[in-house]
Amino acid sequence: xxxxxxxxxxxxxxxxxxxxxxxxxxxxxxxxxxxxxxxxxxxxxxxxxxxxxxxxxxxxxxxxxxxxxxxxxxxxxxxxxxxxxxxxxxxxxxxxxxxxxxxxxxxxxxxx
Amino acid sequence: xxxxxxxxxxxxxxxxxxxxxxxxxxxxxxxxxxxxxxxxxxxxxxxxxxxxxxxxxxxxxxxxxxxxxxxxxxxxxxxxxxxxxxxxxxxxxxxxxxxxxxxxxxxxxxxxxxx
Numbered sequence: 001x002x003x004x005x006x007x008x009x010x011x012x013x014x015x016x017x018x019x020x021x022x023x024x025x026x027x028x029x030x031x032x033x034x035x036x037x038x039x040x041x042x043x044x045x046x047x048x049x050x051x052x053x054x055x056x057x058x059x060x061x062x063x064x065x066x067x068x069x070x071x072x073x074x075x076x077x078x079x080x081x082x083x084x085x086x087x088x089x090x091x092x093x094x095x096x097x098x099x100x101x102x103x104x105x106x107x108x109x110x111x112x
Numbered sequence: 113x114x115x116x117x118x119x120x121x122x123x124x125x126x127x128x129x130x131x132x133x134x135x136x137x138x139x140x141x142x143x144x145x146x147x148x149x150x151x152x153x154x155x156x157x158x159x160x161x162x163x164x165x166x167x168x169x170x171x172x173x174x175x176x177x178x179x180x181x182x183x184x185x186x187x188x189x190x191x192x193x194x195x196x197x198x199x200x201x202x203x204x205x206x207x208x209x210x211x212x213x214x215x216x217x218x219x220x221x222x223x224x225x226x227x
Contacts, residue, residue, distance in 0.1 A: 034215075043116075043202050043218030044155065087154065098143060098168060098208075100216060102154035 004088045009107040012078045020073040020106055022088030027068050032091045034100070035062065035073050037084040044087065044102075047073065083110045116219035118203050124225045127193060133222045135186040135203030143208040144186040145216065146178060149200040161186060162208045193226045200224070 005023040012018040024033065035047040048055055048062045050071070055062040061074040075082055085105040116137045125131050135144065143162050147155040160168035161180040175197075177189040186203055200223050204216040 036216075041220075043204070043220050044216075045218065046215035049215070085154075098145070098160045098162065098206075099157055100155075101157070105154060 004090060004103045006086070006088055006103060006106045008104065009109065011109045011111065012075075013111050014080060015077050018075040018078045018082070018108065018110075020075075020086050020088075020108065021070065022072070023070045024088070024090055025069045027090060028092070030092055033062065033064060033068075033071050034089045034091055035060070036087045036089065036100070036102075037082075038087070038105075039081075039084045047086070049091075078108075078110045080110050080112060083108055116203055116205055116217050118201075118219035118222050120222060121220070122223045122225075124227065125190065125193065126227050127195070129193075130189070130191045132190065133188040133201055133203075133224075135188075135205075135219055136184055137205040137217070138184055139205060139217065140183075141205035141207055141217070142183055143206045143214075144180060145204040145206075146176075146186070146188055147202040147204065147218075149202055149221070151199075155202055159188075190224075193224075195226050198224055198226045 032049050032051050034049040036044040037047050038044040048057050048060050050062045050064055063072045085107050087102050087105040089100055119134045145160050146158040148158050149155040157170050158172045159178045164180045175192050179187040200221040202221045203219045206216045207214040
């Protein structure tokens with residue numbers, strides 16, 4: 001799987017938007033961009049994924065750059081419950097697509 | 113039911129013990145996974161089962177022995193572990209097949225300590 005680069009940590013205030021960046025300059029045309037998060041003392045949970053177009057769901061939005069070399073996970077109004085490690089992962093649509101290869105992720109702190 | 117359950121929550125074992133971790137899901141998922149997560153590190157894939165057959169072994173030492181007795185259950189048998197095997201062991205499940213949209217559902221993990 002291609003590699004991703006994320007900031008080690010970010011801080012936000014409650015009820016403000018949060019933009020979590022991810023660089024994936026070596027992304028291939030068949031790689032999907034997935035985001036998972038891991039709350040303290042829990043297993044990871046799926047957040048959102050996309051290929052080329054921006055995506056929205058009830059948890060977040062995913063903005064994908066036109067050249068696909070970067071993406072941004074957007075939490076529209078952060079809550080204390082959103083404090084977690086956020087992982088940006090590339091998954092190839094072919095080959096061993098079962099695999100999730102986690103990078104180091106971004107630790108998001110949300111201040112009250 | 114969109115839950116993956118894991119037992120036990122915590123396990124302490126000696127290096128000569130034999131123990132097993134258990135994982136269960138009732139979502140009809142036919143792909144199941146074991147991950148290992150050391151403190152302050154990301155999860156690392158260990159094994160993947162697809163339709164109850166082992167499809168990926170990420171060069172895991174033989175002291176870890178996975179088993180998938182049926183489509184809902186996944187076990188990880190532990191024998192002669194080392195202290196460096198102490199970690200959080202996570203189980204996950206997903207729909208199998210070629211679609212990369214198939215999200216993985218994770219359990220809360222078993223916190224293992226090897227003395």
